[in-house]
Amino acid sequence: MTRRFLPLLTTTGVFVAGYLLCMAEFHNFATARVACNLLTDNAYLGITAVGMTFVILSGGIDLSVGSVIAFTTVFLAIAIGPLRIPPLMAFLIALAIGAAFGAAMGAVIHALGIPPFIVTLAGMFLARGASFLLSTESVPITHPLYAMLNDLSLPISGGRLGLIAIVMLLVFLAGGILAHRTRFGANVFALGGNPASARLMGVPVGRTLILIYMLSGGLAALSGIVFSLYTSAGYSLAATGTELDAIAAVVIGGVLLTGGYGYVFGSFVGILIQGLIQTFITFDGTLSSWWTKIAVGALLFSFIGVQRLFQVFWSGSGDVDTA
Amino acid sequence: MTNSPMARPSSRQSVSSPAAEGASMRMSPEAAPLRAAPGFLKRGSGPVPGRRFLPQIGGLGLVLLADWLVSPQFFALRLQDGRLFGSVIDVLNRGAPVTLLSLGMTLVIATGGIDLSVGAVIAISGAVAASLVNGGLPVPLTIIAALSAGILCGAWNGLLISVLRIQPIVATLTLMVAGRGIAQLITEGVIVTFVNPSLSEIADGSWFYLPAPVMLVLGMLAVTLVLVRATALGLMIEAVGVNRRASELAGIGARSIIFLVYVWSGLCAAVAGLVLTADIKGADANNAGLWLELDAILAVVIGGTSLLGGRFSVVMAVLGAWIIQAMNTGIxxxxxxxxxxxxxxxxxxxxxLVVQSPVLGGLNPRSLFCGRGR
Amino acid sequence: MTDWEGGGSALLEIRGLSKKFPGVLALDGVDFTLRAGEIHALLGENGAGKSTLIKILTGVYRRDGGTIRLDGNDICPTDVADAQRLRIGTVYQEVNLLPNLSVAENLFLGRQPLRWGLVDHRGMRRRAAAILADYGLSGVDPATPLGHCPVAVQQVIAIARAVDLSAKVLVLDEPTASLDRREVEMLFRVMRDLRARGIGIIFITHFLDQVYAICDRITVLRNGRLVGERRTDQLSRLDLVTMMLGRAMAAGAPMRRREAVARRGVVAFEGVGKSRYLHPFDLEIGAGEVVGMAGLLGSGRTETARLMFGLERADSGRIFVDGRPVRLRSPKDAVRLAFGYCPEDRKTDGIVGDLSLRANIILALQARRGWMRPLSSREQEAIAQTFITRLDIRTPDADRPIQYLSGGNQQKALLARWLATSPRFLILDEPTRGIDVGAHGEIIALIEQLCAEGLAMLVISSELDEVVSYSDRVLVMRDRRSVRTLEGTDITADAIMAAIAAGA
Structure with a gap:
């Protein structure tokens, strides 16, 4: 049993150790304000990461999420601004578009039997191109509801947990339940374990695949809504590379990239670790931002390396071939 | 797995009619010389080898036709200052970086792998070149250093994948993420520009009437072709890509082959990085080669090499890269x-996706794009 | 239907079943009847239509004609889940469960007990434990990942899952292929239990012994047609084989028995072993000698082969070729020494499916020459044609991807791959497994012929009659060590079995 939790424990251990290290370095790190900001600043990434967790657990990958986020922000900016659609209505439409887009990709993956990598690559081009068509400029959103929503927050001993952070936490909670306590979740793990067996065991492969990518697309749209709240603007170049950050968070969180093993909670810790690195670099002030990339890359590598070593260790030989 | 039920009937068909087989077996000795056409096109795909690549050739033709329709002077060429000019040359010239990447990427994908890090390697090799040439290093040494940086990156990927057996997509992802950070480390976070005519020559020079990048592409293509088709390397790459365990059991050193293809991919990326750096006379660690890995993968896939590994064609991947660039230029x-x-x-x-789909491909066993269908 | 004694009423009635694939009629008006509480063997050579019939029954394929009645109702399974709903459960040769999920999750996937709409993990484990106890697996913790269980246990869990899905008809598609004798016995116990509970079992296997050990009835298919249905106790083996092959086969394989020859050791292994893998063994194989290797699965047979071929590195002992000590640390070394190895699992370790037959044949030779010295296409073609003719590999041409050939022809191609390297020592691991009866005989004839040509061979096989027929010596393995060597007239199936059983 501990074997299954080991990656998760490692990740959590790394985060706790990292946080303690930061606290030793900067005394105000221990405040609730820093903790709340850590959550708020990474809210959009976290929401995407939940969707990505499902996709990766099923053995797939979704490269389109960054573009979907960008599309959503531009769509909202235009819908709320020039088109005068009520924001909540616009949110619903955006969610529907994201979910439908994801579902369509899932359907293509299933129907044509093509690797998700290339299908979502097409989705990435398509969504980014569509947002360019809507507008190539950054469009500000000035609706009063945005200011109001941004002001909503939960005061926690000196810090303020913003609405978007709360949304992220709820999404993680719901994601955890969906993955680990529902039949759909079990089906996702089954697909990641071995799609052929899953099909023979009566898992509705097509439906599950479509739902997984629909979930990822829908959450990417939600993430786009959160992002537009966070920046109060829509920009077609926004969130470039978010898919990579999300994948990195999921892998650092202990989810096996081949699928079938991992926990939604792990991705949450993965997000926190990435946020921690960023916060540390901001606090330090002398380090340049590119260190974030190097640190995340190094962490990614060490996690993958450790996973690999465990695999080899447990199977007793180096022959664990995933191919 | 979608393909296997489809594949079965045809296999049964082959064993269930001994009479017909006897006939075709008698015929095969005479038929053999016909199939023994030399060169890279012959890879025992089917009765008419050339037909395998009709979609690519047709696709390029269609795109060029469209280009010609939107711009009637598309095919016009003129000679000026000992160099050809024209839209077609432009396509080849601008497509050079992706084409270079696709050379290495084809081999990587043929082994069943993928190299996501090539964009980052472009940034690194560009950063190395720009920084060193600014530091006063002679151009040949600068070029060697930049290429070595690419080879080093490729060797790192190769090590992780062949020796530690980390999944390619994962291993190269780490370099993709960290690589731009490393490039920024080299350029110290700024866009390094340089003034050095001999280094810029790589991008704006012309050799034999053609822009230097085009010649570089042709040169690298020739070297790659010799490497894989004049030796048994191509066969071994394909064997490893289809079934690594079986290939190793047959005595093929799969490790070295996998290592080699990533090194080659790193080298190709470094050459592409040099071209891009020479072109803008500077190194932009953030944006140099951004998303080019995806274009390169796309080029390889358009070229009919299955993402699942196995049989590949370098020339068709180059054609794929040209198709992509011809579309860009057309737009x-x-x-x-x-x-x-x-x-x-x-x-x-x-x-x-539709054409290459194993599901649809399964309906037609001679499907030109037919992947491994797993 | 009154003349059927024993067994219950007809549970499943298939009449006039037909299935056409482009260019081939896979099933041509086949009838099949399964009664409640019987174990019914479905036999036939590869391509006879067994798997097509099973796939139609389990909803993988749609039929083109005929009727399937279950309990008197017409059914038409549309997919696996639908077949399950219709109470037809299937267990395949490769365990088709999910190694990453727990035993309990595997048993209940798709029908997990819910509480407040959420999966009740505790309840699920409790119920799983009860089911496991039913099948004599009370030692298995339902929370363990399935991948950590032995294959036989996984197999039984697969059956338990199928039966627990309220199966009335259980299809077992070669479930015993990768089990050893003791595990087969365990499986048979489970099958007899289920028969007593009134479940109808369709059993597909290549092992005729098992057919006679457990089946009540036998249905034989050939070339997509029904040959006949018989009661097991009224059908002799010879008649059965005749039904399957459609031709009378000479009874018993010819016995080739030479007096123990003075051996010129071509290959000699001295104290070669690896701790916690295989006890050190000595073996000297001379040119023109076939050494058979018998033993249960897991007795160390394949392990021996892997050590001999450098797939595992020995940590003790020395290896000599023609009297000279050699280095053997990888398959590459082995190929350089002119060793060859046809592995047990053709699909994953043998063939390179997408590549042509020709490429597959020249692969090892090319590997030995190194990538710098490629074979020209003319040389490749010549080598391929030579072996296609010599081994009678049935293929339209050498360009055909090897995955489209039948199992027997793939096996021949693998043999050709090694023969092309003119090996001095060839290891064959279960060369006749999963091959239809016709090709079976051809492979055995080939072994004899190669031996006559002076090749040294080690042949691992579970089919004792075969081992007896071609071996000059037989090594018996048990508990990862070689326990007995039989020579000359001592080589009999009884003696081998006695040696295997001696310490068991």
């Missing part, structure tokens, strides 16, 4: 906003 010429590119690209990917 520019037609006056559409360049953002339109992405939409068109995604449509192209969709079309390829």
């Amino acid at each position: 520019l010429l037609s006056g559409f906003p360049p953002e339109f590119n992405l939409i068109v690209k995604s449509v192209v990917v969709l079309v390829i």
